[in-house]
Amino acid sequence: VNCTGQALSTVPRGLPVDTGILLLNANHLASLSTTTFQHLTQLQDLDLSNNGLVSLHTRTPLHSLKELILSHNDLGALPALQGLPALTHLSVAHNSLVTLAPGSFSAVPQLKDLDLRGNQLRTLPQEIFAGLRALEDLDLSENHLEELPKELLQDLQMLQTLWLSGNRLQTLPTGFFPRGHFFMYVFLTENPWHCDCNLRYLQAWIRQN
Structure with missing residues (x-):
């Protein structure tokens, strides 16, 4: 209709x-x-x-x-x-959206596509995506994210595409990308990446993937 x-x-x-x-x-x-x-x-x-x-x-x-x-x-x-x-x-x-409460997505474990782009998110709870083992596409672009927790992606076993473009990220924590996980696409452009020793992990991950 x-x-x-x-x-x-x-x-x-x-x-x-x-x-x-x-x-x-x-x-x-x-x-x-x-x-x-x-x-x-x-x-x-x-x-x-x-x-x-x-x-x-x-x-x-x-x-x-x-x-x-x-x-x-x-x-x-x-x-x-x-x-x-x-x-x-x-x-x-x-x-x-300025923030997301812990457990926001716990009732929708079959979620495959989550689009949160173009909001005003600055930080995310460490376990905000816990249990979303079917999630394939996650768009966090065009927010105000300044940092991301190390464990953010750990439950996202089926994740294929991740958008982080257009935020305020200067670095990513060591171990941010789950070891052995294969992504189809990861978009990291339009962030103020700070090229110092803290960026070594991301540089190494990009070379390996």
């Missing part, structure tokens, strides 16, 4: 109960609850981008939802993700 760009301030009533894809992007949905969609038992893809969204309450489970797009909104905090057990793709790009 395509409801893109219709100046909606509320979700339309009477949506077909067998709706699998719902496009609500480019409207004026400032606050929403998953209760609004609870009758859509087959809903798999939900696009809420470009709405000026400031809050999303997820108390009501959406057991079939696989893709949730929240990019280009005004979220200052990541919504709780309990009740979304099937979620594999999450985009919260270009919002106003």
Whole structure:
């Protein structure tokens, strides 16, 4: 169902109960609850981008939802993700996230694609991605990250692509990349890398990979 760009301030009533894809992007949905969609038992893809969204309450489970797009909104905090057990793709790009609470993603262990680019993140908890063993793509670019914890990637056994471009990183801690892990792509450009002894680990890793 395509409801893109219709100046909606509320979700339309009477949506077909067998709706699998719902496009609500480019409207004026400032606050929403998953209760609004609870009758859509087959809903798999939900696009809420470009709405000026400031809050999303997820108390009501959406057991079939696989893709949730929240990019280009005004979220200052990541919504709780309990009740979304099937979620594999999450985009919260270009919002106003300053920090992420430990355990933010513990309820979505099937997540494969996580897009957090274009926020205002400065630091990340060491175990923020713990348990995301299915994650393949992680985008942390265009934030304000100044340092990253050594154990950040340790649980990400399936990670193929990592974006760290456009941050404020000067170095990476020794052992940051899990030993023996093969990446398809790692993007490190547009950071103020400081070329001193602390950068030896990163230089050696790049040569070896």
